[in-house]
Amino acid sequence: MTPKISFEFFPPQNLEASFRLWDTVQVLAPLEPRFVSVTYGAGGTTRDLTRDAVKTLHTSSGLNVAAHLTCVNASKAETLEIAENFAKVGVNEIVALRGDPPKGEGQFTPHPQGFANSVELIEALTETGKFTLRVGAYPDPHPEAANAQADVDWLKRKLDAGAEEALTQFFFEAETFLRFRDACAKAGIDGDKLVPGILPIENWKGARSFAKRCGTHIPAWVDDAFEKAVRDNREDLLATALCTELCDDLMQEGVDKLHFYTLNRPELTRDVCFALGLTPKVAFENVA
Ligand code: FAD
Numbered sequence: 465m466t467p468k469i470s471f472e473f474f475p476p477q478n479l480e481a482s483f484r485l486w487d488t489v490q491v492l493a494p495l496e497p498r499f500v501s502v503t504y505g506a507g508g509t510t511r512d513l514t515r516d517a518v519k520t521l522h523t524s525s526g527l528n529v530a531a532h533l534t535c536v537n538a539s540k541a542e543t544l545e546i547a548e549n550f551a552k553v554g555v556n557e558i559v560a561l562r563g564d565p566p567k568g569e570g571q572f573t574p575h576p577q578g579f580a581n582s583v584e585l586i587e588a589l590t591e592t593g594k595f596t597l598r599v600g601a602y603p604d605p606h607p608e609a610a611n612a613q614a615d616v617d618w619l620k621r622k623l624d625a626g627a628e629e630a631l632t633q634f635f636f637e638a639e640t641f642l643r644f645r646d647a648c649a650k651a652g653i654d655g656d657k658l659v660p661g662i663l664p665i666e667n668w669k670g671a672r673s674f675a676k677r678c679g680t681h682i683p684a685w686v687d688d689a690f691e692k693a694v695r696d697n698r699e700d701l702l703a704t705a706l707c708t709e710l711c712d713d714l715m716q717e718g719v720d721k722l723h724f725y726t727l728n729r730p731e732l733t734r735d736v737c738f739a740l741g742l743t744p745k746v747a748f749e750n751v752a
Contacts, residue, residue, distance in 0.1 A: 469497050470723045471500045473485055500528070501529070501530040506566065506567065530559055531555055537578075557598070559597075586626050597628060628657065632723075641719075659723045664703055665732075668690040690702060
């Protein structure tokens with residue numbers, strides 16, 4: 465079995481970054497992802513850039529594009545207008561999120577006329593009847609969750625509100641996802657709706673500090689292995705091996721969909737996909 469895959473990108477902020485995203489798309493598109501998604505900057509900071517990247521990818525890449533959308537710093541009307549504009553250009557897939565508070569603000573405060581939480585956003589988007597919705601999920605519980613069970617219960621509410629699938633935050637050990645999948649099953653959530661988020665680690669220092677910020681548990685053996693690999697300049701080799709092993713362990717347990725956080729760099733994701741048995745589809749006319 466080879467997995468069905470999808471890729472996350474972030475919107476480029478300048479010309480050089482635009483070329484990098486386009487190169488990434490060129491390398492990864494032949495792996496035929498189910499969809500690619502484009503993030504929405506924390507605090508709504510990349511609203512226009514996300515819109516432009518989504519539109520360009522949709523019209524030029526031939527890929528199925530999903531736009532991330534958060535409730536931060538916008539009224540309900542503004543948020544729904546952004547969604548409506550995606551629908552107008554033919555983008556009907558949304559990753560619907562509450563979002564993180566803007567930098568420096570410790571906790572999420574809804575806009576006075578905004579959606580109070582992700583469930584309200586999902587309900588409103590479902591009501592339009594225009595979108596396929598995906599949401600976030602947290603195998604290592606979200607820092608704001610009262611406990612692991614509360615996190616699972618909240619996810620159930622998001623799916624019941626109309627979301628079709630949940631893409632998870634990244635994690636380091638298959639066991640973490642499998643435990644979460646079991647807890648979800650007990651709460652009546654079909655395991656098929658859970659898509660593990662996979663981060664091929666380009667840069668351990670960055671990944672480590674991001675994991676700490678979002679409450680992802682870092683096993684001591686991973687920290688140790690990367691410290692040695694960084695010292696020996698073999699970070700990429702370790703990242704590819706660990707990421708492939710993680711995906712393989714998940715697939716052995718029946719997982720058939722994987723969502724890769726590419727960080728707009730294609731090499732590690734491509735190498736892991738190749739190692740998992742995916743082969744690029746090349747147009748016949750492009751074969752020499
Ligand atoms: P929710 O799931 O609604 O809330 C997070 C947790 O808090 C819940 O699991 C629950 O335990 C608790 N909680 C929140 N509200 C309630 C409530 N009313 N009652 C009970 N419990 C509650 N951020 C961006 O800014 N832009 C992006 O593009 C982006 N993309 C992401 C993609 C994925 C796949 C994931 C997993 C995360 C992404 N994030 C993004 C980060 C996300 O915005 C943060 O994790 C944010 O803090 C939570 O958003 P959410 O929609 O998952 O929240």
